[in-house]
Amino acid sequence: xxxxxxxxxxxxxxxxxxxxxxxxxxxxxxxxxxxxxxxxxxxxxxxxxxxxxxxxxxxxxxxxxxxxxxxxxxxxxxxxxxxxxxxxxxxxxxxxxxxxxxxxxxxxxxxxxxxxxxxxxxxxxxxxxxxxxxxxxxxxxxxxxxxxxxxxxxxxxxxxxxxxxxxxxxxxxxxxxxxxxxxx
Amino acid sequence: xxxxxxxxxxxxxxxxxxxxxxxxxxxxxxxxxxxxxxxxxxxxxxxxxxxxxxxxxxxxxxxxxxxxxxxxxxxxxxxxxxxxxxxxxxxxxxxxxxxxxxxxxxxxxxxxxxxxxxxxxxxxxxxxxxxxxxxxxxxxxxxxxxxxxxxxxxxxxxxxxxxxxxxxxxxxx
Numbered sequence: 001x002x003x004x005x006x007x008x009x010x011x012x013x014x015x016x017x018x019x020x021x022x023x024x025x026x027x028x029x030x031x032x033x034x035x036x037x038x039x040x041x042x043x044x045x046x047x048x049x050x051x052x053x054x055x056x057x058x059x060x061x062x063x064x065x066x067x068x069x070x071x072x073x074x075x076x077x078x079x080x081x082x083x084x085x086x087x088x089x090x091x092x093x094x095x096x097x098x099x100x101x102x103x104x105x106x107x108x109x110x111x112x113x114x115x116x117x118x119x120x121x122x123x124x125x126x127x128x129x130x131x132x133x134x135x136x137x138x139x140x141x142x143x144x145x146x147x148x149x150x151x152x153x154x155x156x157x158x159x160x161x162x163x164x165x166x167x168x169x170x171x172x173x174x175x176x177x178x179x180x181x182x183x184x
Numbered sequence: 185x186x187x188x189x190x191x192x193x194x195x196x197x198x199x200x201x202x203x204x205x206x207x208x209x210x211x212x213x214x215x216x217x218x219x220x221x222x223x224x225x226x227x228x229x230x231x232x233x234x235x236x237x238x239x240x241x242x243x244x245x246x247x248x249x250x251x252x253x254x255x256x257x258x259x260x261x262x263x264x265x266x267x268x269x270x271x272x273x274x275x276x277x278x279x280x281x282x283x284x285x286x287x288x289x290x291x292x293x294x295x296x297x298x299x300x301x302x303x304x305x306x307x308x309x310x311x312x313x314x315x316x317x318x319x320x321x322x323x324x325x326x327x328x329x330x331x332x333x334x335x336x337x338x339x340x341x342x343x344x345x346x347x348x349x350x351x352x353x354x355x356x357x
């Protein structure tokens with residue numbers, strides 16, 4: 001079997017409330033999602049971030065299942081935060097371009113879920129994403145973030161949902177789910 | 185057909201100013217450059233430039249966060265003629281810096297401007313001074329909305345022999 005396998009590709013022909021990959025096969029070692037994303041919020045200063053949920057059969061909406069740490073640089077500053085389990089029912093990642101960004105500009109998004117099909121390990125999630133500079137030099141119109149998250153379940157993950165914190169993913173956004181294998 | 189294909193590996197055999205990939209197919213959704221690089225400048229640090237489709241006009245902008253030894257800084261540039269990344273200069277012996285650049289092609293043949301994400305870094309084996317250790321994350325933009333057919337990596341005084349880059353193409357099915 002190939003090391004990298006494209007399992008599903010979603011190109012949004014219309015605006016969408018979220019992107020979900022379900023019934024994910026457990027045949028791979030890790031999962032990776034690569035995306036280009038924009039949301040429908042028209043005002044550029046109204047930042048929107050990612051909320052990622054995972055689960056088995058259906059995504060978990062239990063805050064006790066998630067914890068995460070975020071590093072983000074925007075404008076001229078760097079910010080970091082840590083959120084303990086029980087606070088939010090998702091893993092957050094900052095930020096994505098919104099519809100006030102330069103035309104046709106969609107932001108980089110990459111997410112890994114390691115050993116996702118294990119039934120003995122809690123799951124580790126890594127996310128990188130960016131708000132693109134375009135022609136603006138305004139804080140939070142441009143920046144990039146890195147998130148390290150836990151999905152605190154030992155159940156195999158077979159569904160992943162990516163939500164914008166508010167508004168919708170803009171038509172033209174794209175997500176591709178890859179299954180990644182190690183060498184035999 | 186493989187989802188991830190190494191399109192070309194270029195190894196510099198003598199100091200070279202420009203590494204160019206041309207005739208890039210639009211059948212890929214994303215392009216990725218991985219490699220290790222060092223500038224021929226006899227200095228602590230050198231700058232590598234990225235340009236797409238031979239575009240040398242002011243159609244690029246970028247923002248980055250840099251760590252140098254124990255300090256950090258943020259830089260941002262409005263429209264300019266290229267994207268810039270640091271790599272070690274020739275002063276630091278034989279060690280090269282790591283390069284990872286991620287470029288969307290033209291997903292679903294849409295007219296997207298390009299969001300270009302890069303990570304570069306270098307740690308000198310022994311030394312803790314400024315420019316002996318750094319990591320750099322760069323969030324770049326190119327206003328071109330068409331397919332990418334050409335990528336140029338440049339260094340004013342050249343990349344040293346031994347620098348190597350591999351261009352990888354990613355498909356979504």
